[in-house]
Amino acid sequence: MSNSSSPLLEVKNLKKYFKTPKGMLHAVDDVSFTIDRGRTLGVVGESGCGKSTTGRAILRIVEPTEGEILFDGEDIRSLGKDQMRRMRTRMQIIFQDPFSSLNPRKTVSETIAEPLKLNGIITDKGKRMERVAEIMEIVGLAERLYNAYPHELDGGRRQRIGIARALALNPQFIVCDEPVSALDVSIQAQILNLMDELQEKMGLTYMFITHDLSVVHYFADDIAVMYLGRLIEKAPAKELFRNPVHPYTQALLSAIPVPSIHNQRKRILLKGEITSPVDPKPGCRFASRCPYASSRCHSEEPQLKEIAPGHFNACFLNE
Numbered sequence: 166m167s168n169s170s171s172p173l174l175e176v177k178n179l180k181k182y183f184k185t186p187k188g189m190l191h192a193v194d195d196v197s198f199t200i201d202r203g204r205t206l207g208v209v210g211e212s213g214c215g216k217s218t219t220g221r222a223i224l225r226i227v228e229p230t231e232g233e234i235l236f237d238g239e240d241i242r243s244l245g246k247d248q249m250r251r252m253r254t255r256m257q258i259i260f261q262d263p264f265s266s267l268n269p270r271k272t273v274s275e276t277i278a279e280p281l282k283l284n285g286i287i288t289d290k291g292k293r294m295e296r297v298a299e300i301m302e303i304v305g306l307a308e309r310l311y312n313a314y315p316h317e318l319d320g321g322r323r324q325r326i327g328i329a330r331a332l333a334l335n336p337q338f339i340v341c342d343e344p345v346s347a348l349d350v351s352i353q354a355q356i357l358n359l360m361d362e363l364q365e366k367m368g369l370t371y372m373f374i375t376h377d378l379s380v381v382h383y384f385a386d387d388i389a390v391m392y393l394g395r396l397i398e399k400a401p402a403k404e405l406f407r408n409p410v411h412p413y414t415q416a417l418l419s420a421i422p423v424p425s426i427h428n429q430r431k432r433i434l435l436k437g438e439i440t441s442p443v444d445p446k447p448g449c450r451f452a453s454r455c456p457y458a459s460s461r462c463h464s465e466e467p468q469l470k471e472i473a474p475g476h477f478n479a480c481f482l483n484e
């Protein structure tokens with residue numbers, strides 16, 4: 166049952182495996198977390214660690230292999246096609262490169278109107294266009310762009326269209342998949358500010374995927390770190406930056422430049438081969454690159470455990 170004090174999203178033991186010619190690729194392997202209402206979970210990790218697949222599996226854009234996804238108390242894996250279509254109006258996604266998902270033959274207003282039309286939310290064309298004008302104003306797209314085409318716009322404005330499309334259906338939850346990674350730093354800040362304002366105004370809950378930890382430092386409430394399909398550490402953002410416990414998180418953080426020379430962390434360079442995500446061997450997936458790995462790490466998989474309130478870690482070293 167839904168209850169406003171319960172998390173909006175609960176993901177339990179989520180798995181997504183892909184069959185490949187070499188074997189079963191464990192893209193997401195037994196991942197569990199929750200996101201509270203109106204909060205932002207940042208999901209970070211290197212390319213290929215399973216961030217996007219986790220986001221897509223939650224929305225069932227890719228069908229999960231195993232696990233439970235509770236959205237507002239509802240088990241969304243049990244929903245039929247029509248029920249899932251309705252549920253998708255409450256759960257949306259914003260992509261890194263909105264351009265590739267925008268139809269070049271549709272104007273800005275037609276693009277934003279499309280989800281309203283397809284989902285039969287506003288059937289009257291005049292009313293639909295009024296709503297489009299309202300959303301354009303909310304996301305900071307000038308009225309004069311109403312009849313512009315996506316290729317006439319810069320990356321920041323295109324991403325505003327992506328955000329507008331996601332907002333059109335009045336969702337509660339948005340998976341933001343690297344939404345600012347393709348943008349210049351100054352434009353990144355504008356888009357992050359906009360997303361922050363929208364969250365405040367509309368009470369949105371975000372899952373914010375990025376390979377760039379410095380982006381989520383101030384933007385996310387909590388941060389989850391993934392490594393080769395596994396969630397290896399999760400903590401409130403401030404706590405994670407102040408006290409990273411997992412050796413992989415420590416290495417990731419050491420690569421971020423810090424403005425003050427007094428606070429500079431010593432850069433930890435990872436050596437060793439990256440373990441294959443195809444039919445992974447038993448043991449910790451980070452062991453081959455971990456400076457502290459013991460024989461136990463090569464035979465047994467550490468589980469995520471709460472080591473301090475809200476701080477979870479999957480490493481034998483800090484148990």
Ligand SMILES: Nc1ncnc2c1ncn2[C@@H]1O[C@H](COP(=O)(O)OP(=O)(O)OP(=O)(O)O)[C@@H](O)[C@H]1O
Binds near residue numbers: 190212217218376
């Ligand atoms: N449809 C698919 N078929 C087969 N393998 C896939 C598919 N989608 C993703 N993968 C694989 O799953 C793993 C996780 O990919 P995913 O895109 O989720 O990672 P990511 O952390 O989001 O990386 P990136 O930032 O590069 O997108 C990768 O090894 C990827 O090659």
